[in-house]
Structures are given as C-alpha cells and as structure tokens.
Amino acid sequence: MNIGIIGAGRIAVKMAHTLNKMSSATAYAIASRSLEKAEAFAKEHHVIKAYGSYEQMVSDPDVHLVYVATPHSHHFDQVKLALEHGKPVLCEKAFTLNATQAKALIEISHKKNVLLAEAIWPKYLPIRTMLDEVIDSGIIGEVTSVTANLGFYLLDKERVTNPLLAGGALLDLGVYAINFALMAIKSDIKNIESSATFLDTGVDAQNSAIVTFEDDKVALLHSTQLAYTDKRGMLFGSKGYLELVDVTNPQSIKVFDKNYQLVKELARPEQITGFEYQVQACIDAINAGEIECKAHPHSEILRVMNIMDEMRRQWGMHYPMECN
Ligand SMILES: NC(=O)c1ccc[n+]([C@@H]2O[C@H](COP(=O)([O-])OP(=O)(O)OC[C@H]3O[C@@H](n4cnc5c(N)ncnc54)[C@H](OP(=O)(O)O)[C@@H]3O)[C@@H](O)[C@H]2O)c1
Known part of the structure; x- marks a missing residue:
C-alpha cells in the first residue's frame, strides 16, 4: 500500500524509515509546503514522489x-483535506485541538x-495485547489504580511551546499518559481534577490530573515539557502491581507480587521502530473495508x-484558534 506523508518534519523521517523496512507498505510520497524541502526529503529518505x-x-x-x-x-x-479527496488517514497525536474538531472529522x-x-502508536503495539493478557490472567488481582507520566525538556521545540501550533505538555505528552490509563480502565469517567503551570506563551508547561472512574478506579497522570521523567506507567491491583x-x-512488562x-517479565517483541503496527492496522482496516x-x-x-x-477547561x- 502506498503511503503519502504530509509535512516533511522530524516524525516524518521516522515514519519514512519505518515504511522503507515494511513489506506491506511503500514510502510513496512526501508533501511539504516547499517543493525543494520535499525533494530533499524524498532523496534522503527514499520516498518515490x-x-x-x-x-x-492528496489528489x-x-x-x-x-x-x-x-x-x-x-x-x-x-x-479534512485528505478525507474530502477520499483518502484514508492516519493522523499524528494529539488528534485535533479539541473534541469538537475530532467529531467533525469522524463525521466526514x-x-x-x-x-x-490516530497515530497514537502504543495502542497498536503487540505489548498492548500482552498487557491485556496479564491483567486478564488476574496475576495482580483487580486493578484499582493507575499512574502514568511522560516528560522531556522541550523548551527548544516551537511545536510544543507555541500556542499557535497548539503546543503544551498535555496535547504533546499527556495524551500518552491518558491513553495508558484508558487501556487499563475501561469504565466511564466520573470526575476529573486537574491543574497546570504555564509557559509565558500561555501553553501548559506541566500538568497533573486525578481521574476517577464510575467503578471508583483512579488514574494519576502527569506530563511536563520542563523535565525528563521516568516515563513509567504503573497498574496497581489487589494481589500486586505491574x-x-x-x-x-514499552520495553517490557514487569509484574511484582x-x-x-518480580514474578514475571515480558519483553517487547523485535520491532522496526514500533510505528509499523499502526500502519499495518490501517492497511488491515482498509482491506477489510473498515x-x-x-x-x-x-x-x-x-x-x-x-x-x-475538560482538563484545559479547568x-x-x-x-x-478556539477563540474565534
Ligand atoms: N509518535 C511520536 O513518537 C511523535 C514524536 C514527535 C512528534 N509527534 C507528533 O508528530 C507531529 C509532528 O511533529 P514533528 O516533531 O514532526 O513536527 P515538526 O518537525 O516541527 O513539523 C512537522 C512539519 O509540520 C509543518 N509545520 C511545522 N511548523 C509549521 C508551522 N508553523 N506552520 C505550518 N506548518 C508547520 C512542516 O511541514 P512542511 O514540510 O510543509 O514545511 C514541518 O515539516 C505532531 O502531531 C507531534 O505531536 C509524534
């Protein structure tokens, strides 16, 4: 299947590298606002057009x-441009600025x-299925709470600091912590308590949230663009934790009693970069007409x-762009 990339930036390089090693996908096209930049990218990263x-x-x-x-x-x-041209889309995280935009795209x-x-890659990784199996095995008992964090020093990255580019730790990093929690806790959300500190530009520098679910499970989530964190996701249960x-x-799942x-350790299977699974999931869905x-x-x-x-509202x- 031929993949076309919009935006010849940092993450596009990783995707092109991944596609070059996949047998089911081809790094077919790169589109940039600058033809010169697109041509240089295509040459360096082995993209056909x-x-x-x-x-x-998209035409x-x-x-x-x-x-x-x-x-x-x-x-x-x-x-929207790609969908309106009838093209299937895999869009990087955070999916959109807000749920209103996301709903509109889903309708299209x-x-x-x-x-x-959405290219939220941990959701598509084999280790996610392994995690489900470990939880379902009951080895750590009933999971009642989750913690997750992600942080890097990113003040040199305009994409994360500039409100006009929808920067902020939450949309860039917190989105992973939230997805991790939702992989483990499937029930509806009852309450969210959240706070943040801000850069002078107005976007969140650091944020934290306590999410309580209808079945009284709890997730404690943190993301920051000011510091390197241990990037851990933890699940706590009545018989142990992982x-x-x-x-x-994730490199591995470690289970403790x-x-x-440490009573069990499952390693991540060999991968190209990990991006191949989200691409393959799209290929499979397209082939199945989904x-x-x-x-x-x-x-x-x-x-x-x-x-x-809800966190940003608080x-x-x-x-x-949301204030017009
Ligand atoms: N999955 C992951 O591990 C991961 C890691 C990092 C980032 N991401 C996500 O990937 C996406 C892109 O991140 P990135 O680090 O690759 O971004 P980037 O390198 O800063 O920018 C990517 C491309 O976006 C366009 N762009 C940049 N600034 C722009 C501006 N001011 N106005 C209009 N277009 C602009 C440019 O496209 P042109 O080629 O047209 O100039 C640029 O090449 C984000 O959604 C980010 O959250 C994912």
Missing part, C-alpha cells in the same frame, strides 16, 4: 493512505466511508479528546 503542495499529493490516485505529520494546530485542516470519515485513525517503561513504546518481588482501527476506534479518540478538553487554557 515529492510534492510542493499537500493538495497535489494523486496512487496514494492509498495519508499520514499527517504536522503540528496539532494543522491536523484538522489537513485531515463516515460520510465519505474512508478510514480515519510496571511498564515507557508509556510511548504483594511482597514487591473506517476505524479496532485497536483505537473513533470512540476512544473522542474519549481522550474529551478528557483533554485551567482556563484556550488556543487562539
């Missing part, structure tokens, strides 16, 4: 799946009957966006 306009690329009948790899601020317009995907997926490092691409002894990926359906995209909307943080 280069486009100096996103619209030209190419040989593009079978569009990967949107631009800042969050631009996801809505670019996903239904209307056009084309696949729409640890995953890191929540973006009530005496804090418009969402089972591993991360539209309902889950909205569930996550709704949590992030902080009074709006993006300039």
Whole structure:
C-alpha cells in the first residue's frame, strides 16, 4: 500500500524509515509546503514522489493512505483535506485541538466511508495485547489504580511551546499518559481534577490530573515539557502491581507480587521502530473495508479528546484558534 506523508518534519523521517523496512507498505510520497524541502526529503529518505503542495499529493490516485505529520494546530485542516479527496488517514497525536474538531472529522470519515485513525502508536503495539493478557490472567488481582507520566525538556521545540501550533505538555505528552490509563480502565469517567503551570506563551508547561472512574478506579497522570521523567506507567491491583517503561513504546512488562518481588517479565517483541503496527492496522482496516482501527476506534479518540478538553477547561487554557 502506498503511503503519502504530509509535512516533511522530524516524525516524518521516522515514519519514512519505518515504511522503507515494511513489506506491506511503500514510502510513496512526501508533501511539504516547499517543493525543494520535499525533494530533499524524498532523496534522503527514499520516498518515490515529492510534492510542493499537500493538495497535489492528496489528489494523486496512487496514494492509498495519508499520514499527517504536522503540528496539532494543522491536523484538522489537513485531515479534512485528505478525507474530502477520499483518502484514508492516519493522523499524528494529539488528534485535533479539541473534541469538537475530532467529531467533525469522524463525521466526514463516515460520510465519505474512508478510514480515519490516530497515530497514537502504543495502542497498536503487540505489548498492548500482552498487557491485556496479564491483567486478564488476574496475576495482580483487580486493578484499582493507575499512574502514568511522560516528560522531556522541550523548551527548544516551537511545536510544543507555541500556542499557535497548539503546543503544551498535555496535547504533546499527556495524551500518552491518558491513553495508558484508558487501556487499563475501561469504565466511564466520573470526575476529573486537574491543574497546570504555564509557559509565558500561555501553553501548559506541566500538568497533573486525578481521574476517577464510575467503578471508583483512579488514574494519576502527569506530563511536563520542563523535565525528563521516568516515563513509567504503573497498574496497581489487589494481589500486586505491574510496571511498564515507557508509556510511548514499552520495553517490557514487569509484574511484582504483594511482597514487591518480580514474578514475571515480558519483553517487547523485535520491532522496526514500533510505528509499523499502526500502519499495518490501517492497511488491515482498509482491506477489510473498515473506517476505524479496532485497536483505537473513533470512540476512544473522542474519549481522550474529551478528557483533554475538560482538563484545559479547568485551567482556563484556550488556543487562539478556539477563540474565534
Ligand atoms: N509518535 C511520536 O513518537 C511523535 C514524536 C514527535 C512528534 N509527534 C507528533 O508528530 C507531529 C509532528 O511533529 P514533528 O516533531 O514532526 O513536527 P515538526 O518537525 O516541527 O513539523 C512537522 C512539519 O509540520 C509543518 N509545520 C511545522 N511548523 C509549521 C508551522 N508553523 N506552520 C505550518 N506548518 C508547520 C512542516 O511541514 P512542511 O514540510 O510543509 O514545511 C514541518 O515539516 C505532531 O502531531 C507531534 O505531536 C509524534
């Protein structure tokens, strides 16, 4: 299947590298606002075609799946452009600015009957199924609480600091902690208590949330763009607990008993970069005529966006594009 990438930036490089090693997908096209940049990217990263306009690329009948790899601020317009050209889309996280935008895109995907997926890669990894199996085995008993964090020093990355690019720790990093918690706790949310500190630009520098679910399970979540964190996701249960490092691409699952002894360790299977699983999930869904990926359906995209909307509402943080 031919993949076309929108945005010749950092994460596009990782995707091109992944596609070059996949047998079921081809790094077919790269689109940039600058043809020169697209051509240089295509040459360096072995992509067949280069486009100096996103619209030209989504008009190419040989593009079978569009990967949107631009800042969050631009996801809505670019996903819409691709869907309206009848192209299936895999869009980088955070999916959109807010749930309203996400809903609108999901409606277009239904209307056009084309696949729409979010590139939140841990949801598609084999270790996620392994995690489900460990939880279902009952080895740590009933899971009652979860903690997850993700942090890097990112003040040199405009994409994360600039409100006009929908920056902030939450949309960039917190989205992984939220997805981790929702993998383990499936019940509806009862309450969210959240707070944040802010950069001078107005986006969140650090944030924390306590999410309480209808079955009284609790998730404690933290993300920061000021510091490196241990990137851990922990599940606590009545018979023990388990640890995953890191929540973006877990290396292993470590299971501990009530005496804090390591009783089981499952390693991550060999991978290209880990991005191949989300691409393969899209290919499989397209081949099956589906418009969402089972591993991360539209309902889950909205569930996550709704949590992030509520957290930002509590902080009074709006993006300039939301204020019109
Ligand atoms: N899955 C992961 O592990 C992971 C890691 C990092 C980032 N991400 C996600 O990937 C996406 C892109 O991140 P990135 O680090 O690759 O971003 P980036 O390198 O800063 O930018 C990617 C592309 O977006 C376009 N762009 C950048 N700034 C723009 C602006 N001011 N106005 C309009 N377009 C602009 C450019 O496309 P042109 O080529 O057209 O100029 C640029 O090449 C984000 O959604 C981010 O959250 C995912």
